[in-house]
Amino acid sequence: MYLKRIDVKIIFIFTFFAFFISVAHxxxxxxxxxxxAKQNACLGCHAIDKKIVxxxxxxxxxxYKSDANAQVFLKSKIAKGGNGSWGVVPMPANTKLSDADLSLLVSWILRGAPKQN
Known part of the structure; x- marks a missing residue:
């Protein structure tokens, strides 16, 4: 019985720290x-919670929340630019972004672009 209580406490502590680390990450x-987004002028045309250009x-x-291909589509759209998805104003290509930066940026957008504190 004593050993089970220790196991439960260890599991609780491990879970707490794992959650804390994942939130911090x-x-x-x-x-x-x-x-x-800021360094690549994305915020000149897009805001987190309101339409700009x-x-x-x-x-x-x-x-795109229900679109299984959203990650791939949006990475391509950001890298290559284009128009027609949201109106007539074209989005310029962002050819300088690495694949890792594109992935991070799109993942952030698909999580709703959580605001910074």
């Missing part, structure tokens, strides 16, 4: 994704 990724990141998340 997600926050760090969110900060990095926001920095990528292009749609808000949260609107993009809503449109």
């Amino acid at each position: 997600a926050n760090a990724e969110d900060e990095k994704a926001f920095a990528i 292009g749609p808000s990141f949260q609107s993009v998340q809503q449109r």
Whole structure:
């Protein structure tokens, strides 16, 4: 009985720290994704929660949340640019972004572009 209580406490403590680490990691990724968006002029046309020239990141998340191909499609759209998805104003290509940065940026957008503290 005593051993089971210790096991439960250890599992609880491990779970708590695993959750804390995952939240901290997600926050760090969110900060990095926001920095990528800022450094690459994405925020000149897009905001997190309102339309500027292009749609808000949260609107993009809503449109593509059920699309299994959203990650691939949006990475390509950001890298190559284009028009027609949200109106007539074309989005310029972002050819300087690495595949890793594109993946991080799109993942952030598809999570609703969590705001930075």
